[in-house]
Amino acid sequence: MSEPLLRVEGLEVVYRVQGRRLPAVSESGCGKSTLGLALLRLLPQNGEIAGGRLLFRGRDIAALDREELRRIRGSQVAMIFQDPLTSLNPTLTVGAQLLDALRAHGRGAAKDRRGRIVAMLERVGIPDAADRVGRYPHELSGGMRQRIMIAMALLLEPALLVADEPTSALDVTLQMQILELLRALRRDRGTAILFISHDLGVVSEICDRAVVMYAGRPVEEADIRTMFEQPRHPYTQALLASIPSWRRRGEELGSIRGRVPSLFDLPPACAFADRCPHVRAVCREQPPRYLGAGRRVRCHIYDSASGYASSPPSLTARAGLR
Amino acid sequence: MLQYLIKRIGMAFLVAVLLMVFLALLVHAVPGDPVNAILGQRSTPELVRTVREQMGLDKTVPAQVAQFVGHAFQGDLGHDFVSNLPVTNLIRNALPHTIALAVSSLALAILFGIPLGVLAATRPNGILDRLTGVVSISLITTPSYIAGLYLLLLFSLTVELFPAVGTGSFSHPIGYLQHLVLPAVALALGWIGYFARLVRTSMLEILNANYIRTAYAYGLRESVIVYRHALKNAIIPTVAVLGVGLGELMGGAVFVEVIFSRVGLGSLIVESIETRNYPVVQGCVLTVALLFVLANLLADLSYRFLDPRIRVEEST
Incomplete structure (x- = not known):
């Protein structure tokens, strides 16, 4: 087998808190989200990769220059964030935000982009997509916002999709819809998905392999x-x-x-x-x-x-x- | 939105009426008999009576107020004691020059203040940030009349780059602009500093927002992220102070117009205070105040336009 898409070798991330360097363990998590952020070099300002390597298609992500990194972000590795409300810009319409993502990578002819966006919104199950592209994030429901995030991630057809708790803010019905969407994506396009979750039930639904942290x-x-x-x-x-x-009905949990x-x-x-x-x-x-x-x-x-x-x-x- | 607009305009109208009442009472607020103050040594019983009648001082105070407000709504602000010209004519001649000054100052403040703030925020604690910090604070704390005097000394007297005094005329645009440069800069300096600080602060906050991280995560170019995604959010608090800013600029214009001997509302007010020319003072103050109300109204509306979240709250 050739070079794997993504290889994580003994990655060590530290955060400086009040002058101390702390391992990447947050109160709630065990470093799951940190791994996702480190992958795109999006760690907060006080965080840094202190050891180990993240290899994407055999290339060390830490060694990429700014422009190389920019080209990979979104188009090769796309990320779905945990909180879709704060992760979308409140003063730009969802269409404008999706358009900027396409433009940043020069995807599609200028006149086709809107059509592509509407088609993608329809694909992720947004009703009335042609009207919704002109809406602002706060005008949409939580489930729809999350699907906008997913649409943004899929629009650029990345090789690797990092999904950071993409369903934890959603109710169960929506969760299932989103998972179905991700499964279809993997099946139809062969997209690799790094699924970050604390929910073992969801993990069992979508993952082939799992790493417990x-x-x-x-x-x-x-x-x-x-x-x-x-x-x-x-x-x-x-x-x-x-x-x-x-x-295990009747047994104590x-x-x-x-x-x-x-x-x-x-x-x-x-x-x-x-x-x-x-x-x-x-x-x-x-x-x-x-x-x-x-x-x-x-x-x-x-x-x-x-x-x-x-x-x-x-x-x-x-x-x-x- | 329409409902909000009506409410907001109604408020502005109410402020305008209260203002007129206050101005009508202004004559009585100043200690001493106004007529004697106006006439001074020229005072004769006959003249006193004429002036009293002209100013409506022979009537009861409520009647005076009603008359002033009523006339003001019809666009009649009385007559200048000195020249006997209608006050509205004086204002009409002076106002365009003051507006030209205030608007060009504001334009300079926006043109330089906002990019300075953005540059400072994109590299926090860098050399540029520290430098703009020092410069901004210096500019903010320098009153416009000090800045005006120094500019005058430097660029008109030492280096003869711009005319020192006068206004020029609208019929010679280039000459007019040359006359406008120094006063506008003097008035704008403080606001450049103020805007730079304001934009820097809100940009720093916005640049840490999750949606900016999203923009980076999707490989958007830095310039698009900073100027389109971040600035549009960061500019909102700045727009909110624009209205107040325009009012302050009008106030600052008084000093600058006097220093540069410009025609304008400011110099007109100063002149008429010196000669106790009440109708002119009243008319000018009313105009400045109305402009202030209008500027606030516009700033408030544009602020709503920039932030779509507010737009919705109001329409539902």
Whole structure:
């Protein structure tokens, strides 16, 4: 196989907060959105890539000059943002914003662009598209705004689509419509989709492979079926146990005690140690390695060289699976 | 929108009426007998009576007010004591020059202030930003009469680039413009600084907005992002102060017109205050105030035009 479309090699992003450099872990997330932003070099001003590499078609994104970067943005790698209301310009009509995206990459003849935009809006399921191109974002519903964002992403036919929680602001019916749209896009055009989500149900609907992140690091990677049927990392197992399922009616739902560790106080070894039901002394002493190829996991349990088997169970384990 | 327009124009009308009432009372607000103040040493009982009648001071105060407001609505602002010409004629001759001055100052302020603010905001804390910061604050804190005097000394007396005094005539546009340059610059300097600061602040805020990130994410050119996507949002607060700005410019015009000996409302007001020429003062102040109200109305409407979110709120 030739060069993969996107390769992430030990990416490390740091944010400077009050003079301190912090790993890219936000309060709510585990660095999922940061990864998406880093991909397009759109990190906020206090963030920077401190280590590792992001390779797009074999080229290091950090090494691109401004014009090269500009040409890739949107036309090669397009991003759907989480919050469609604040991500669209309130003083420009949606048509004007879509038009600017086409113009920026010199796509289509000037006179055909409007037609292309209307056709794309129709494709993403916006009724009355010819009228809606002249509307401002605040005149449209949340679902429609999100579809405008998706239309913008699809308009340029990118090779890679980064979708950052594209459905989390929408109700379930709309969610399904959007997911169907993304599936169709992948099927018809072969677009690769990097789908960022905290919702395992949605992930199982759309993804082929999944990477589970915890405290800014990938902890497990597998194809989606394996991930759901044979999760290895205790965090993944706990996550899956917390999804309500028709098959497990009547059982109590699993939950993970404690919370994602504070940015200022990450455990020195395994970040999940304090919440892990299987924690042993070694988990607090040595950072686990990210092992395997294709099917990867970052946990001492699966590392025969880690000494997990001979390490005594940690008596100080405060939390665990219920 | 139409409903808002009617409401807004109604308010402007009300302000205008209140203003006229206030101006009619102005004569009584100044201590001492107005007629004696006007006539001074020339005062004879006969003259006093004539002037009293002319000014309507023989009537009760409410009747005076009613008369002034009524006449003003018919476009009659009384007669100049000195020349006995209708005040409206004096204003008609002076007003175009003041408007020319105020509008060209405003144009200069927009032309230089906004790009300076944008440039400062695109490279915050860069050399240009620091430089415009210092320059802006210096400009804002320099009163127009100081700036006017220095400009006059520098560019008319030391380097004879522009005429020092006078207005020129509309029939010689080039000469008129030459006369206009220094006063307009003197009046505009403070506003250039003010606009630069204002635009910089709102641009900095807007450039951090999510939709600007979107624009970058879709590979738009920096110039398109800054001038089309960001400036259109950042300009809204600036437009809001434009109305007030135009009023301030009219006020500032008083000094500048006196310094450069220009014909205009400002110099007319100063002159007529010196001679206690009440009708002229009243007429001029009324004109300036009406222009101020009008400018605010226009700024408010254009502000609504720029921000589509407000347009909708008003129409529903």
